[in-house]
Amino acid sequence: MGNEKPIGVAVLGLGNVGSEVVRIIEDSAVDLAARIGAPLELRGVAVRRVADDRGVPAALLTDNVEELVSRDDVDIVVELMGPVEPARKAILSALEQGKSVVTANKALLAQSTGELAQAAERAHVDLYFEAAVAGAIPVIRPLTQSLAGDSVLRVAGIVNGTTNYILSEMASTGADYSSALADASALGYAEADPTADVEGYDAAAKAAILASIAFHTRVTADDVYREGITKVTPADFEAAKALGCTIKLLSICERITTADGQQRVSARVYPALVPLTHPLATVNGAFNAVVVEAEAAGRLMFYGQGAGGAPTASSVMGDVVMAARNRVQGGRGPRESKYAQLPIAPMGVIPTRYYVSMTVNDRPGVLASVADEFGKREVSIAEVRQEGITDEDGVPAGARIVVVTHRATDAALSETVSALADLDAVQSVNSVLRLEGTAE
Numbered sequence: 001m002g003n004e005k006p007i008g009v010a011v012l013g014l015g016n017v018g019s020e021v022v023r024i025i026e027d028s029a030v031d032l033a034a035r036i037g038a039p040l041e042l043r044g045v046a047v048r049r050v051a052d053d054r055g056v057p058a059a060l061l062t063d064n065v066e067e068l069v070s071r072d073d074v075d076i077v078v079e080l081m082g083p084v085e086p087a088r089k090a091i092l093s094a095l096e097q098g099k100s101v102v103t104a105n106k107a108l109l110a111q112s113t114g115e116l117a118q119a120a121e122r123a124h125v126d127l128y129f130e131a132a133v134a135g136a137i138p139v140i141r142p143l144t145q146s147l148a149g150d151s152v153l154r155v156a157g158i159v160n161g162t163t164n165y166i167l168s169e170m171a172s173t174g175a176d177y178s179s180a181l182a183d184a185s186a187l188g189y190a191e192a193d194p195t196a197d198v199e200g201y202d203a204a205a206k207a208a209i210l211a212s213i214a215f216h217t218r219v220t221a222d223d224v225y226r227e228g229i230t231k232v233t234p235a236d237f238e239a240a241k242a243l244g245c246t247i248k249l250l251s252i253c254e255r256i257t258t259a260d261g262q263q264r265v266s267a268r269v270y271p272a273l274v275p276l277t278h279p280l281a282t283v284n285g286a287f288n289a290v291v292v293e294a295e296a297a298g299r300l301m302f303y304g305q306g307a308g309g310a311p312t313a314s315s316v317m318g319d320v321v322m323a324a325r326n327r328v329q330g331g332r333g334p335r336e337s338k339y340a341q342l343p344i345a346p347m348g349v350i351p352t353r354y355y356v357s358m359t360v361n362d363r364p365g366v367l368a369s370v371a372d373e374f375g376k377r378e379v380s381i382a383e384v385r386q387e388g389i390t391d392e393d394g395v396p397a398g399a400r401i402v403v404v405t406h407r408a409t410d411a412a413l414s415e416t417v418s419a420l421a422d423l424d425a426v427q428s429v430n431s432v433l434r435l436e437g438t439a440e
């Protein structure tokens, strides 16, 4: 290699991911320079706490993000600080000053992707975010580049390791939600405040990013229908097992044709029954997987570590090398593609299947009145199970009815569940989950 001008990098954040990114930049300098065609030089690292014990020469550390981003010798800004602010301000400033940006910040992207993409467009620079969805797993680049000539129909995945760990624990040990969450916290898989994970916000942010890319349409986290896993019970897992299924928190992005013949995008997150034979059923613990279905390619599956400092840094560094190469060779990678601008489909029009578990009075005619509520809304029943239940003293206390439906609109299904809850014979509707990954 000759005297190519070095590419200057600023890393914002020195936490789980940032510290691994800095390590790779330093440890793999020779290889990275060969792959890029110019040396990659670390200009500085932004942190809140500047100190000598950070594992990075103190001269490289700063708590002044804006000053670091604005340095003339910084070409690429790698944002790994976290929350929406100050990350948004730092990224916009970097883009406006003509620097390429790499970020892993899904919360920010799912909220402000348009604003950031426009700033990148105006400055003719790269904005890359492979690490924002499913950590180490390459899924953004396959969707934007490898499948650019195909037509994506569906992207469905397990993209949150915390909830997948909790659900896997519940499935394998029979634990209830609270003790599985406590285990996940003790092992460092759940944050002190797990809300973003267990209520599905993190998975919804990733669904928004995937749907935007897969369907060339701007989708934000607010467009994503979302349910978390906090209401999933051991009884649901028992019922799932009896049906040959397990329960997974799925992020689903789909291009659908609604009854009015219009193409729409559906993006949704909820816990669902998944047949044990489906590839996503075997994804356990903190692992992630994304299944992409495209018209010509058919079904593709991407699987691996969805979080963690080093795995996420791998994705970040892939983006850094791409952005650096573009700087050396001139040009840019793919820009935001939003030409299709498909409308977002409301949850009510989405065809889904339901599993409903309810406790009813054990007397003649109850099953018929339950079936009647489904029939009235043209929801066809695929399977019914009924078993007697007793109270703590062994006295008969009614019956449990489990119904699995065929596909119907979500609105018809949820109306049916409301009507069932109002029936005199129904003591309680205990659980309602959707069923995914089946033909009908």
Ligand code: NAP
Pocket: 012, 013, 014, 015, 016, 017, 018, 046, 047, 048, 049, 050, 063, 065, 079, 080, 081, 082, 083, 086, 104, 105, 106, 107, 131, 132, 135, 306, 307, 308, 309, 312
């Ligand atoms: P983290 O461990 O909490 O580290 C955040 C870093 O940012 C810290 O070094 C912190 O400085 C610094 N920072 C925060 N606010 C700052 C400010 N105002 N000015 C300067 N520095 C600031 O976070 P992380 O787990 O590495 O995650 C980083 C990003 O990657 C997030 O967007 C996250 O969503 C995303 N991500 C993480 C993972 C993962 O497995 N961890 C996976 C995929 C994506 P101090 O050290 O001084 O406090």
